[in-house]
Amino acid sequence: SSELTQDPAVSVALGQTVRITCxxxxxxxYYASWYQQKxxxxxxxxxxxxxxxxxxxxxxxxxxxxxxTSSLTITGAQAEDEADYYCNSRDRSSNHRALFGGxxxxxxx
Amino acid sequence: xxxxxxxxxxxxxxxxxxxxxxxxxxxSFNNYYWSWIRQPPGKGLEWIGDITHSGNTNxxxxxxxxxxxxxxxxxxxxxLKLSSVTAADTxxxxxxxxxxxxxxxxxxxWGQGSLVTVSS
Numbered sequence: 001s002s003e004l005t006q007d008p009a010v011s012v013a014l015g016q017t018v019r020i021t022c023x024x025x026x027x028x029x030y031y032a033s034w035y036q037q038k039x040x041x042x043x044x045x046x047x048x049x050x051x052x053x054x055x056x057x058x059x060x061x062x063x064x065x066x067x068x069t070s071s072l073t074i075t076g077a078q079a080e081d082e083a084d085y086y087c088n089s090r091d092r093s094s095n096h097r098a099l100f101g102g103x104x105x106x107x108x109x
Numbered sequence: 110x111x112x113x114x115x116x117x118x119x120x121x122x123x124x125x126x127x128x129x130x131x132x133x134x135x136x137s138f139n140n141y142y143w144s145w146i147r148q149p150p151g152k153g154l155e156w157i158g159d160i161t162h163s164g165n166t167n168x169x170x171x172x173x174x175x176x177x178x179x180x181x182x183x184x185x186x187x188x189l190k191l192s193s194v195t196a197a198d199t200x201x202x203x204x205x206x207x208x209x210x211x212x213x214x215x216x217x218x219w220g221q222g223s224l225v226t227v228s229s
Contacts, residue, residue: 029211029212030211030212030213030214031212031213031214033214033215033216035154035216042203042219042220042221042222043154043203043216043219044219045215045216045217048208048213048215048217049213049215054217086153086154088154088214088215088216089214090209090211090214095167095170096167096209097156097167097169097170098144098146098156098159098207098209098214099156100146100153100154100155100156101153102153103153103154
């Protein structure tokens with residue numbers, strides 16, 4: 001399969017830890033990247049490469065991969081982390097297609 | 110820090126051709142895959158295609174027959190044309206710059222987004 005699968009919605013209590021997962025065959029070849037999108041805004045890169053954060057992204061964001069599943073972990077979730085999160089990689093076939101997961105709506109309670 | 114600024118027509122009629130352009134400021138124009146991504150209202154992200162500074166393109170197979178992405182290196186700009194639009198093409202369109210070399214793929218910077226509505 002050339003798709004990425006995410007849970008549609010996840011919730012977390014303020015200050016607790018939450019994991020958002022992304023599953024797909026392409027993740028056996030590519031590191032997943034992760035994006036945060038708030039309503040009415042463009043997506044923002046939060047994790048890239050194996051587990052790197054762009055400048056300005058808090059260190060409570062981290063990622064890991066096992067087999068065909070990548071996980072974005074937010075340790076000590078804050079109210080401002082409430083957003084949609086998308087994973088991304090490329091198709092393992094020769095068509096170079098970029099793939100996005102369907103997105104996970106994170107609610108901070 | 111690469112910054113992207115995009116523009117184009119926001120309202121189209123069915124069967125018309127969508128046209129958007131994205132200008133790149135800062136960073137090296139040669140070091141990225143320049144991409145177009147769309148997001149229908151209330152839905153997820155869909156990659157449309159990309160182009161390198163040398164003009165090499167990749168397209169989403171589901172849109173390939175209707176999409177043309179071009180680049181103007183003299184202006185550090187790239188453009189999207191999507192032909193024969195229908196209401197199903199109504200979306201916010203984003204330009205973005207990607208780093209892409211196995212095993213790495215990520216979109217470093219994004220444009221502000223352009224809402225394109227297709228309606229008769």
